[in-house]
Amino acid sequence: MPERPEDYQERQVSIEGHPARLRTFRLGSLFYTSVDNVDPGGVLVRVEGSTREEAEQRAIQEARREFLAYTHR
Amino acid sequence: MTEEHRAEALVSTQWVENHRNETHLRLVEVDMDREAYDQAHLEGAVGWSWQTDLCDRIRRDIIPEEALDRLLSRSGITNDTTIVIYGDNNNWFACWAYWQLSIYGHRKLRIMDGGRKKWIAEGRPLTKEVPTYPAAHYMTRGPDVRLRAFLPDVMRLMAQSSSSLVDARTLDEFTGRVLAPAGAPETCQRGGHIPGAVSIPWDQNCRQDGSFKSREELARLYESRGVTPDKDVVAYCRIGERSSLTWFVLKELLGYERVRNYDGSWTEWGNLVRAPVERPPR
Numbered sequence: 001m002p003e004r005p006e007d008y009q010e011r012q013v014s015i016e017g018h019p020a021r022l023r024t025f026r027l028g029s030l031f032y033t034s035v036d037n038v039d040p041g042g043v044l045v046r047v048e049g050s051t052r053e054e055a056e057q058r059a060i061q062e063a064r065r066e067f068l069a070y071t072h073r
Numbered sequence: 074m075t076e077e078h079r080a081e082a083l084v085s086t087q088w089v090e091n092h093r094n095e096t097h098l099r100l101v102e103v104d105m106d107r108e109a110y111d112q113a114h115l116e117g118a119v120g121w122s123w124q125t126d127l128c129d130r131i132r133r134d135i136i137p138e139e140a141l142d143r144l145l146s147r148s149g150i151t152n153d154t155t156i157v158i159y160g161d162n163n164n165w166f167a168c169w170a171y172w173q174l175s176i177y178g179h180r181k182l183r184i185m186d187g188g189r190k191k192w193i194a195e196g197r198p199l200t201k202e203v204p205t206y207p208a209a210h211y212m213t214r215g216p217d218v219r220l221r222a223f224l225p226d227v228m229r230l231m232a233q234s235s236s237s238l239v240d241a242r243t244l245d246e247f248t249g250r251v252l253a254p255a256g257a258p259e260t261c262q263r264g265g266h267i268p269g270a271v272s273i274p275w276d277q278n279c280r281q282d283g284s285f286k287s288r289e290e291l292a293r294l295y296e297s298r299g300v301t302p303d304k305d306v307v308a309y310c311r312i313g314e315r316s317s318l319t320w321f322v323l324k325e326l327l328g329y330e331r332v333r334n335y336d337g338s339w340t341e342w343g344n345l346v347r348a349p350v351e352r353p354p355r
């Protein structure tokens with residue numbers, strides 16, 4: 001059955017010195033978080049968790065790996 | 074060009090919620106990654122991958138005609154189906170799909186304004202259920218090569234005052250400060266931009282909620298940079314998807330007659346031997 005997403009929020013943080021945007025919403029009992037690189041906004045990771053904090057922490061950890069793997073300065 | 078034309082290319086999230094169960098209509102989600110669709114999507118929507126469904130991975134080409142016939146057929150889409158496309162990142166890859174379907178002559182195409190982000194932010198329903206549809210018969214028309222620019226076209230237009238090149242990448246990519254956005258693989262040898270190109274990053278087309286700016290705002294944005302309807306316009310970015318959104322704005326929302334997407338983009342140009350490149354002195 002379709003469900004309505006709730007508690008949509010987005011905020012900017014810094015991950016390994018790079019601007020990053022977290023977007024989180026809840027669908028049923030799970031929270032879904034994505035992280036993008038703000039400019040241009042490419043999504044780096046998507047994760048889910050049973051709480052907002054868990055989903056966002058995991059997302060930040062995985063995004064850190066993506067930034068370190070691909071970004072050259 | 075009128076607001077009517079804009080209304081033909083764009084539908085609102087509310088319109089989709091009201092009409093999504095109509096049999097002549099098919100919702101298609103195209104995201105930067107397939108995981109978004111797998112997490113949840115609009116009820117009845119099929120999910121296409123730009124990396125596997127909408128390209129020829131061997132030739133680095135858009136989807137071949139026969140493959141598109143198969144994709145549409147298995148999605149239950151006929152030549153008369155109205156396809157409403159949406160996706161993440163304010164419809165980057167939705168516009169990529171729209172551009173390819175336009176090349177192959179599908180006429181009943183719409184973009185859901187604001188895409189996945191706006192739908193979710195508005196709390197509209199999602200499901201994990203993947204729909205199946207009876208196979209349909211689809212016959213591709215085209216391709217319409219007037220919508221696509223290749224390297225020789227760009228080489229030729231670069232030097233003409235009657236043309237405009239629009240670089241839809243970030244300013245840091247345009248100036249050559251970076252070779253790729255943070256967290257993305259570098260796919261070129263050099264940084265900078267095609268000589269004569271103007272920088273109009275893709276996100277300048279959109280509002281905070283993911284929807285497109287008004288026709289007046291968009292016209293002002295492009296015309297103030299010399300990108301006017303009387304010119305041959307080519308949009309490019311890194312791999313051609315951000316510039317497909319620019320193409321959509323110029324062609325479908327502003328009604329420019331001669332606008333093409335250069336999908337070879339910087340991944341091609343930035344690797345060419347002896348190709349001219351502009352970048353500001355450091």
